[in-house]
Amino acid sequence: MSPARSLDLKAASPPLIICVGSGGVGKTTLAAAMGLVSAAAGHDTLVMTFDPSLRLKDALGVGDAEQDREIVVPVKTAGALHASLLDARRTFDRLVEQHAPDAASRRRILENPYYHHLAGQLGGILEYMAVERLYEVSRADRCYTRIILDTPPARQAIDFLEAPRRIVDFLDSGALKIALRRWFDPRGHLVSAPGLAFLGRGVERFLDRIVGLDLLRDMSEFFQAFEPLFAGFRARALEVEALLAAASTRFVLVAGPGEARNPDTLFFARKIQEAGWHLGPIVVNRLHPRFAPESASGPGAEQRGRQLFTWLGERHARGLDALGALLPADQALVAMPLEPDEPTDLASLSAMGAKLQERLDDA
Amino acid sequence: MDQRFDPNLLCRELLVITGKGGVGKSAVAAALAQSLAARGRRTLVLEIDPRENLHQLLAVAPSGGSMVAAGKRLFVQNLKPKGVVDWVVEDRVPIGMVARRIEQSVVYQRFTEGAPGLREIAIIGHCLRAVRGGIRGAPTLDTVVLDAPATGHGLYLLTAARLFADAIGAGPMAKLAREAADFVAGEQAGIVVVTLAEELPIDESLELRTALAERFGRLPELLVTNGVYPPLPAASRVEEDDALRALWRRRRQVNEQEMARLDAVWEGPRVSLPLVAVDPGPGLTEVLRQHLDAQLEALITARAPAQETP
Numbered sequence: 001m002s003p004a005r006s007l008d009l010k011a012a013s014p015p016l017i018i019c020v021g022s023g024g025v026g027k028t029t030l031a032a033a034m035g036l037v038s039a040a041a042g043h044d045t046l047v048m049t050f051d052p053s054l055r056l057k058d059a060l061g062v063g064d065a066e067q068d069r070e071i072v073v074p075v076k077t078a079g080a081l082h083a084s085l086l087d088a089r090r091t092f093d094r095l096v097e098q099h100a101p102d103a104a105s106r107r108r109i110l111e112n113p114y115y116h117h118l119a120g121q122l123g124g125i126l127e128y129m130a131v132e133r134l135y136e137v138s139r140a141d142r143c144y145t146r147i148i149l150d151t152p153p154a155r156q157a158i159d160f161l162e163a164p165r166r167i168v169d170f171l172d173s174g175a176l177k178i179a180l181r182r183w184f185d186p187r188g189h190l191v192s193a194p195g196l197a198f199l200g201r202g203v204e205r206f207l208d209r210i211v212g213l214d215l216l217r218d219m220s221e222f223f224q225a226f227e228p229l230f231a232g233f234r235a236r237a238l239e240v241e242a243l244l245a246a247a248s249t250r251f252v253l254v255a256g257p258g259e260a261r262n263p264d265t266l267f268f269a270r271k272i273q274e275a276g277w278h279l280g281p282i283v284v285n286r287l288h289p290r291f292a293p294e295s296a297s298g299p300g301a302e303q304r305g306r307q308l309f310t311w312l313g314e315r316h317a318r319g320l321d322a323l324g325a326l327l328p329a330d331q332a333l334v335a336m337p338l339e340p341d342e343p344t345d346l347a348s349l350s351a352m353g354a355k356l357q358e359r360l361d362d363a
Numbered sequence: 364m365d366q367r368f369d370p371n372l373l374c375r376e377l378l379v380i381t382g383k384g385g386v387g388k389s390a391v392a393a394a395l396a397q398s399l400a401a402r403g404r405r406t407l408v409l410e411i412d413p414r415e416n417l418h419q420l421l422a423v424a425p426s427g428g429s430m431v432a433a434g435k436r437l438f439v440q441n442l443k444p445k446g447v448v449d450w451v452v453e454d455r456v457p458i459g460m461v462a463r464r465i466e467q468s469v470v471y472q473r474f475t476e477g478a479p480g481l482r483e484i485a486i487i488g489h490c491l492r493a494v495r496g497g498i499r500g501a502p503t504l505d506t507v508v509l510d511a512p513a514t515g516h517g518l519y520l521l522t523a524a525r526l527f528a529d530a531i532g533a534g535p536m537a538k539l540a541r542e543a544a545d546f547v548a549g550e551q552a553g554i555v556v557v558t559l560a561e562e563l564p565i566d567e568s569l570e571l572r573t574a575l576a577e578r579f580g581r582l583p584e585l586l587v588t589n590g591v592y593p594p595l596p597a598a599s600r601v602e603e604d605d606a607l608r609a610l611w612r613r614r615r616q617v618n619e620q621e622m623a624r625l626d627a628v629w630e631g632p633r634v635s636l637p638l639v640a641v642d643p644g645p646g647l648t649e650v651l652r653q654h655l656d657a658q659l660e661a662l663i664t665a666r667a668p669a670q671e672t673p
Contacts, residue, residue: 023384023513024563055562256385260643263414291607301596308593309607311640340613342562 006332007250007280007360009034010041014250016243017148021254022264026285029343030254031150032060033353038146039081046070046082046137049150055344075346091129101228108225135236138243250280257287259319266326281332281360284320288312288338334359368632368662372584373402375553376494379509381517382557383564387589390643391557392510393420394651400437404505407438407493411486411512415441422645430501438502448485451539483523487543518571521547522578553584560588560618565625572629586633591618593637634658
């Protein structure tokens with residue numbers, strides 16, 4: 001087993017751990033559990049999370065009031081444990097406030113109808129803001145020896161990780177130049193449209209018929225208002241990209257049990273490697289335990305229920321074996337069992353983290 | 364707001380199936396679509412996720428983006444994100460060659476990829492055209508069952524058209540957005556939320572309910588709790604609480620607690636689908652359809668006024 005494919009939370013490295021995986025597989029809980037192991041081993045650790053359950057928020061002591069700030073988790077560990085909750089809109093607003101060159105630019109962004117109605121709801125905004133936040137935290141005065149990042153609950157969590165590249169690509173592409181063109185003269189008429197020149201003099205009429213000039217005007221205005229911020233976006237995105245790709249950064253892929261989930265898991269693993277990132281262990285979470293076949297007997301409803309549990313255990317074990325067979329031999333693959341109870345306090349989170357580390361050591 | 368089950372839900376033109384990732388939305392969408400088709404509705408089940416799942420649940424080959432038959436009165440389509448907006452152009456520019464040149468132009472491509480809300484409007488617009496006619500070469504349909512993205516994005520799918528229409532005053536795109544917004548908010552559309560009876564999915568379902576009420580002025584028409592563990596029978600004399608029973612007891616307890624938490628807030632109709640020992644596929648879809656049918660019938664019967672029963 002190559003050590004790079006596994007993970008030791010007690011060791012000083014890696015400084016950045018990124019948890020990825022499909023929605024609903026228990027990434028956030030595992031991230032918190034890993035944070036506790038890391039802090040217990042003496043590392044000052046920050047767990048950055050997006051969408052914890054109410055009970056996990058309670059356990060960590062992060063309430064909505066503390067959103068976007070790092071708070072100290074009240075736990076007696078050798079290293080300090082901090083937690084933070086990302087709020088995309090607040091990060092966005094702060095970004096505008098910090099980076100807009102003057103009050104007029106700031107107002108221009110905030111008052112643009114397009115931004116006002118839509119920008120906060122954009123599919124990609126959460127991802128961009130998470131990148132900004134990771135940048136802020138990694139550059140902050142307070143130096144954590146370890147950051148554990150739980151990625152957004154998007155089904156395609158990988159979107160978030162590709163956000164820096166998309167920002168850079170977008171800013172370097174012709175699209176921005178197109179968006180930043182002075183499309184409209186002061187009277188609101190279209191000036192010219194490169195790429196649509198084949199339509200001749202009818203361009204304005206065509207665009208008005210298909211899209212509507214009002215919309216184009218607002219969008220054009222939106223991009224122009226943001227122009228002063230783009231250079232900063234680009235520089236920060238490049239830094240975050242370097243951080244993600246650093247040899248010392250480890251990705252932990254959390255997966256759901258059962259053969260049906262394996263294509264998703266392999267998809268994530270492939271994406272991570274294609275991006276040049278460093279995949280650590282794959283954790284198949286919440287596996288139904290296996291029961292002896294003779295467990296599946298009993299009267300009526302009892303038997304049906306027992307058969308269901310026996311079947312689930314077999315199915316999950318089969319899925320794990322199938323996944324193992326599809327992965328390289330040096331890939332650490334560990335299974336975490338479905339617990340009767342989800343961890344809801346720091347003690348049970350610690351126990352879960354310890355169990356994970358034990359299995360990683362054995363892997 | 365009347366929170367009882369509306370039997371007309373099964374006769375609407377659009378049913379949007381939404382819920383947290385990993386709760387079995389696609390399986391429920393497939394089962395519901397089969398149920399509607401069996402009730403005589405010509406039904407299309409429409410999938411947005413690029414990783415096609417529905418074809419496997421309905422035992423047809425991957426459609427590659429086109430609408431294919433998946434049983435009597437039942438069709439399935441995986442709507443490709445790229446090109447989903449193209450029909451808007453083809454609609455407005457009847458000359459095929461010109462439309463293609465527009466679609467190939469850089470400005471158009473950047474616009475359709477980057478403009479927020481446009482894709483969502485085009486998806487709802489596609490559903491609208493599917494039931495009102497207007498998709499060339501497509502069968503006439505009564506209902507579209509839309510397997511929508513997970514909660515956050517699902518909510519955005521539902522609200523994008525309205526936001527867009529409000530932000531953009533005039534023009535063809537605004538008109539299209541208004542049509543889509545009216546359709547999705549209107550009486551011909553219904554929202555079905557799928558959830559597991561576990562903490563996080565229930566949290567999200569309740570948040571979705573609040574968001575729908577606040578931003579949309581409506582509530583989901585139906586809630587489906589999926590993958591519920593069977594009730595634990597009382598231990599017989601020989602059955603001590605072994606590890607299996609202990610796990611079963613606890614999982615069932617979590618389900619019951621979470622359903623109770625849900626029912627305390629959710630006054631609307633709810634159906635509950637059991638966790639069954641069947642692998643995802645046509646077999647599972649069939650089992651879920653049977654459970655769904657039985658419970659929908661029960662809801663309809665409970666709803667019927669007393670004087671109508673003979």
